[in-house]
Amino acid sequence: xxxxxxxxxxxxxxxxxxxxxxxxxxxxxxxxxxxxxxxxxxxxxxxxxxxxxxxxxxxxxxxxxxxxx
Numbered sequence: 689x690x691x692x693x694x695x696x697x698x699x700x701x702x703x704x705x706x707x708x709x710x711x712x713x714x715x716x717x718x719x720x721x722x723x724x725x726x727x728x729x730x731x732x733x734x735x736x737x738x739x740x741x742x743x744x745x746x747x748x749x750x751x752x753x754x755x756x757x
Contacts, residue, residue, distance in 0.1 A: 689720070689729050 697707050714720045721727040742749050 689731055691727055691729060693727065 691711075693707060697703075697704065699744065700709075711720075718732055719735055720731055722729060
């Protein structure tokens with residue numbers, strides 16, 4: 689997700705300090721994660737994916753087999 693700082697501040701009528709505090713809080717709460725590109729963030733899929741990941745991506749799931757002693 690690309691967040692345009694100036695546009696976001698204008699639309700929400702907030703100051704730069706409020707913007708920085710909100711961004712820091714979202715990162716701290718692990719809602720978003722910074723990328724290597726400035727003003728680009730990753731959204732945590734746990735907050736936006738409302739399905740069963742096992743059914744959606746079966747090719748990426750491995751069956752857990754505990755080691756027997």
